[in-house]
Amino acid sequence: MKQRISELLKKTREENPLVHHITNAVTINDCANATLAAGGSPVMADAIEEVEEMTSISSALVINFGTIKKESLAAMEKAMKKANEKGIPVIFDPVGVGATTYRTKSAQWLLEQVKVTVIRGNVSEVASLIGVEAKTSGVDAGEVGEDKTTIAKKTAKKYNTVVVISGEIDVITDGERVVYVENGHQMLTRVSGTGCMTASIIGCFVGASGSVLEGAIAGISYMGLAGERAVKRLKEGEGVGTFKINLFDELSTLKSTTWEKEVKMYEARQPIL
Amino acid sequence: MKQRISELLKKTREENPLVHHITNAVTINDCANATLAAGGSPVMADAIEEVEEMTSISSALVINFGTIKKESLAAMEKAMKKANEKGIPVIFDPVGVGATTYRTKSAQWLLEQVKVTVIRGNVSEVASLIGVEAKTSGVDAGEVGEDKTTIAKKTAKKYNTVVVISGEIDVITDGERVVYVENGHQMLTRVSGTGCMTASIIGCFVGASGSVLEGAIAGISYMGLAGERAVKRLKEGEGVGTFKINLFDELSTLKSTTWEKEVKMYEARQPIL
């Protein structure tokens, strides 16, 4: 699997898959630049009049819930239905789901209307999709316990999708196979948008890939590894400003050979070779 | 007071107050990252269906007028009324008020419907709230004259709020007590968003504080000092790009002990000890 993902990283830079985003106002620029950095070609368009046509010419659709409104939800539904019709993969990032009833109900409603290919969120967001109240802080802060894996698997099965739960240890599952990724750094939580960018990058790799599970693993580990490397380059007195610049530098220069050497992924707590 | 503000800077980093923003499209990402850098936790949400619930779980509400529209004004009113009901502090940044009739009338209308805790703006924006035409360039460019202090005090009394007027010398008043802050640098006016970020940071400190006046002073001086220090780190050939990165570095690493040493604040033109 490592070999195939490594090939995928290279292939994405050659193919420049068009990734259509209907996303939030906070991190929309970061998502565009992260898509470019990973080798994709971003297009952001949310007018209901054009979303179907834009999705139709894209290799993947990224739906991000950061700043949803009635109008954007309608555009999301339309674009997602078109993606389903055409067999175009849909990455769903349920930002903030669980925080308000409106977000939770909107996400659940959307998942009843359409099929998504990958769901990426933190544990409390994903848990909210299946009606579970997550002990967010406990689970996020510590070990991969049964809870996190169980939530990921249940969600994957319920919605027939690949689920990525971001955290100190990331969990990726298609409902059967479970893969853990241990790259990343706490600094990634100190700048806005790294979760959203991960969804965009997953969009690039799934858009260029034959395997959804591998595209999802590629995306989350690529961001984690870039984050780790960005922290290592920080000098005395530098903070989140320089970290974010380093992160974009790494996202745009990370080689597949470096990824192969430095990725920490395993199944059932065994390193994957 | 310096001692208490210094404690507040530390406390904010420990408590990570949730700061709900209904803000503009231009600097929304900067506001999210500034909130994180100062120790807060940002959430941006402006759907009318969810703003009340989001405000209810927050420690402060930041209302920014940068790119208002009919829909956002309605969401602002709703969120602010909920904040008033729950005793959650509201920071109001009247961006661009005075430039168009629509902005001025919308701001005045909003201030009649709801109570705000802190108003932060430049002198012409604040003056427009009380129907005074400000000689902006003259006042902003030079000394703290009677005009600026008078405008701040009048506005504070009229709306029963703390007023922060940003400028070469910042004026902070609750209508009685007046504090001046002399930190800052002209470079802060050469990048977009430093005013908006100041309002966000005031939101963090007021959200974590018992004293609104002290939280407001903390916010404006924190930004000014970070700006000063960011300029000092600039090297030959570097411009606004590096300055903004340095600014975020400083915002995220500035220690309360450094703030204590380098802040320049005084009442009635006497240094405050």
Add this chain to the structure above:
Amino acid sequence: MKQRISELLKKTREENPLVHHITNAVTINDCANATLAAGGSPVMADAIEEVEEMTSISSALVINFGTIKKESLAAMEKAMKKANEKGIPVIFDPVGVGATTYRTKSAQWLLEQVKVTVIRGNVSEVASLIGVEAKTSGVDAGEVGEDKTTIAKKTAKKYNTVVVISGEIDVITDGERVVYVENGHQMLTRVSGTGCMTASIIGCFVGASGSVLEGAIAGISYMGLAGERAVKRLKEGEGVGTFKINLFDELSTLKSTTWEKEVKMYEARQPIL
């Protein structure tokens, strides 16, 4: 001409022309900062209630199609009509036109309602405005062939405007005179927003200028040269993050004397002296 453009760069920094933008959600912050860096003063406002008043006090209006919607189109039409009435120059950036029917038809409709002063886009966007299907990749990648120049001239004549086609070699024409600019670097295509920022910078220079053609040449060459210089400052291991920071550093520090020395512009393939 070089001498007059060089003077224009200085004059813009002294006059700080107010540039009203109705623009997209992706690069709105970059456009604000690019306007500041080039010496202008940006204002972003798209509420239909205030766009006429905001345009009336501005030196130029920039209309960017990146994330159009029904509401923003209505605001654009209103602001552009006011600009026409007052003789305020309008810069039109047809982002993504050609990609969907909605964009193409909206742009063509708008150009029938109002007069624009400068159109800036890549070759396929500009070609779509006159109903020509552009062989985008071929034309963009290579030499300035007849096609690109022909498209620019036809569009300029049809809409009685100056046309700027960005690419490896930029083409600027008022329909008669054609100027080519050879500054720039491929890295400018690897970060989001450099095209949008170019339109904003053209807005600054045209807003401060007596000559539209010279303002347009100033804008496109200023961005190209800043991009070139930003690449030269990149060190080992640095990527798109640092490039974008360097770009803003250059945009804010580029001297008119440096521009005079390093600009590569010519007519009819002869260097312009």
